[in-house]
Amino acid sequence: MLPLDPQADLGRRAWIPCPRCADAEGCDPCGERRNCPTHWRYLLSNTGSLLHLQCPGCTHVWTHETGFGATRSLWDASPGA
Ligand SMILES: [Zn+2]
Ligand SMILES: [Zn+2]
Numbered sequence: 001m002l003p004l005d006p007q008a009d010l011g012r013r014a015w016i017p018c019p020r021c022a023d024a025e026g027c028d029p030c031g032e033r034r035n036c037p038t039h040w041r042y043l044l045s046n047t048g049s050l051l052h053l054q055c056p057g058c059t060h061v062w063t064h065e066t067g068f069g070a071t072r073s074l075w076d077a078s079p080g081a
Contacts, residue, residue: 002059008042014053015040020060 015035017024024030024039044052044061051064 002054002061004056004059005042005044005054005061007044008054008056010042012043013040014043014051014064016051016053016064018055018058018060019062021055021058023055023057 027039029036030039041053041055044054049066053064054061
């Protein structure tokens with residue numbers, strides 16, 4: 001397992017399914033694309049439409065191309081959350 005990235009911050013989360021552990025499979029909120037309280041990923045950084053993510057469950061790190069310029073609805077960057 002990789003260590004958690006130093007950039008990992010609970011205040012910056014994204015609701016993107018993890019390609020490695022697929023822990024959100026069969027989950028109701030995830031299936032409905034809602035912001036699930038259980039299955040979320042650390043948003044390490046984002047460059048344009050490319051998100052740099054880390055899964056808190058299996059610590060897998062990957063990039064996710066959203067295909068949009070600004071996808072604020074996908075992630076929660078509220079300070080102090
Ligand atoms: Zn995972
Ligand atoms: Zn879920």
